Amino acid sequence: MIRVSGLRKTYGDFAAVVDSSFEVETGEIFGVVGPNGAGKTTTLKMLAGLIEPTAGTAEVAGFDAEDPAMRHRLGFLPEESPLYEDMTPTSYLTFFADLYDVPRGVAKSRIAETLDRLDLEYRDRRIGDMSKGMKRKVAIARSLINDPDVLIYDEPASGLDPLTTNSVLEFTRELRDDDKTVIFSAHNLYHVESVCDRIIIMNEGRIIARGTVEEIRDEYGETTYHVFSDIDLPETEPTSDDRHRAVVDSMGEVETLQDAAADAGGSVVDIRTHEPSLEELFLDLTGRQMAGPRTAAATKPVGDKGVDTAADTAGEPEESP
């Protein structure tokens, strides 16, 4: 449904997005995560045809992203979606339905259905008098007004209370059931982990990891073992329950600790494994990135998998945009 190849956006010497390539299948919820300034929003806007790429191609629903015809198949929810506050949800959505050539009768039923699903009651109240959560729901309803195949949601639950957040996340999951393809960007990695089928992690304009959360964990995360003994050893530290704990990376080290405890007249009383969360992986991955110069010159194409660091690419020949 979405094909991105060698996508790049530079502003003078500054590279906002560097040679991004990925594909998203129909009915998939695809997460784009990364710290502030990683290039997520720029990538999403290039997909929506809002920003012209410096290089590369982006194909959405069979159209070039810059083809206006593509926009009939796209629903876009920007991170900030200020609405026209003097309008009511109904009039606002009707106007956009008009722009998308949705027949008036279809638009009326679609608006009612979508607002029902989003549980938005005050449909003829002035938008300016609504809460932030309700406004967000109106914006989400607008993204669906043309019944698009592809939805690009940039921080859909940003700044919402937990109840509304859960409602939005649940709604996003339901979209997958409707066979919609969703690109989902969020800072809150729990949201991403709970909603997305696959993700890419971006940092400093480049994709540094990709796959399902499990795949990324397998590839970049490290399972650690928490070993608890009843005797103090050089590798352990005391815990609050009068035990002693050591964190090791392999079973070999666990066995070494067991031997050491036995030699000291004690024993290992508990062993626990720990899988890293997406947040830990994210911090680990983005923390690894070396603060090299983020310029168009210091870049190279990224392979399908693998961590690409600025250090890796230092000294690469300059590429023309």
Add this chain to the structure above:
Amino acid sequence: MSLRTRLRRIWRIARWEVSLGSTSLDRQTLLAGVALLLLAGGIAGAGLALGVDGLSPTQDIYRVGIDDDSPYYNVVADHAALSPQEPDREKLETGELDLIVAPAGNSGTVSLTVGGDDGEGVVEAGALGQSTVSVAHAPTEKGTAALTSFRAAVQGYNDRLMALEPNRTAAYPVSVRLQYRPQSSPTGARGGGSSETDAGSDDGTDTEGGDGAADDGSDGSNGGSDNDQSTDDDTNDGSTGDANLDVDDERDDPDVDNDDDSLLDGLLSGGNSQGSPAEISPPFPFSSLVLAFVFLVPMNFIIQAYGGTILNERINRRGELLLVAPIQRLDIVAGKTLPYLLAAVVAITGISLGVGGGLLSVAAVLPIALAFLASTFVGAMFARSFKELTFVTVTVSVFLTTYVFVPAIFTNVTPIALISPLTLVVMELQGEAVGLGGYVFATAPFFLGSTILFLLGVGVYREEDMFTQKPVPLKFLDAIDARLRGPKSVAVASALTIPFVFIGELLAIAALYVMPIEITVPLILVTIAAIEEVAKSIHIYAGIESDRFDRSIKTALLLGGLSGLGFFVGEKFTAIAQIVGLPELVLGQATLTPAGVTPATTLALFLGPLVLHTVTAAISALGARKDFRWYLVAMLAATLVHAAYNFAVVSAYV
């Protein structure tokens, strides 16, 4: 996408824009406004119904002692500041009266001559028909003021009586009619009917003598009945003519427009040029002032609203959702502009009808409205806040108002006036013919300039530019760069700067032509060289700065050459100035001829401007490839070369 679909979407956005505008005013504000209007209307209506008119802070401020049967009684009673009282000299001394008029005379037209020493509080007689009166005022400042007011009251009273007099010759024994003739115009389009006259002296002044019956004013109304004694003397020699009344002549004279079709006709006559000597007023360009006011004031309101709506789309990224909808940027802008353009057209049409204009007036002011909207649009796209937008709209308003207003003052004086479309309106109201050439000359820069400004603005009506907070100069460069593609586009861009160059140069001519020609010509040649060099190079600088073009010397020379060529071709369109005879002026020759307006008599003269433009544009481009400072230095050098060329050509051919 079909044209029909696009038009439908434009119309939807326009309707939406209207609904947004109407809903942005809350009901309470609307109700308060309506209530205020009703209240104001009610007060005014009640006042009219009760006959409360003529209220004045000086109402009955001066107390005048006068008998009821005095011929001056009505004079005092009719005047707002004077209040008739019982005449009592003692009250004058105690300050209870400010003025005493006595004794009373017979009725009829009154005439008063007051003399004497005001300081003593008593003045000597006046004349009233066969009677005389004595006017005394209190020995105070108020008493003196009361006397002055009384004099004015007498004068006004007499004027009113004269105006009611059916025998015009008796009332106004001397009648003057002035005819203002335009300077010579090769097209004959200027001046029209006003240049035709059956009388008048060499200086264009046609004075019609009377019979001198008013020498002493003593014949009063009786004298006026003696029509046969009036004269018709075009040469103003005072000799007695035939019995033909001048008043009748004026009524029959096709040159004199006595038509009183519209309310503003009297205001639009350009000063009062006929009537009694007292009624003659100098040819102050009142018509242009009024026109500028009535046409341009609504524009200011419209651009305020329009600029606000454009900037609103940029605040908090509100317009992003329209950009991601399946609509072209041009259509979004067209849809948002359409309601304001229609409002301007309605206002223009209404005003034109109100001032007695016609289709020409509407067609003449429409490009001005477009220029207002286009400039505001670009300004709103560049402004980063409503504060900056206010500066933009004020600048647009002042510049355009000046541009269209100042030249229109000289409608009947110089062909330069035709650089303003408002001049066409004045000409239409004066019954003068306007040729197609004149219309094109006056409006083409506005139409072209507005189109280019809209395209420039549409170029930055995109996500990357709309929502960034770059300084205005950088946004300007971005807007130019957005319209560039390859090197050939540099030539096109140079050609498209011609309307702005034309406007700038004509404005410079209009502003400087009143100065001595020996000062103006050198000054304007340098100014014009600078304007043209900026126009030829600013887009080259924008393209190089955005890395659209590389910074090699070869590229700079190529871009400079193409820019010069494009400018040279576009400049040929300024030949339209020939139509209205602008080059007939010495200043016009100095400013337009060297740039190649006049068909060249030699190949060298024809190719000269081409070589000049390519060379100087290349100089600027070479500077632009370095940085901004070098660009300025190079452009200064190019300007000097250009100015030197201009001086050489002017010296040789003018």
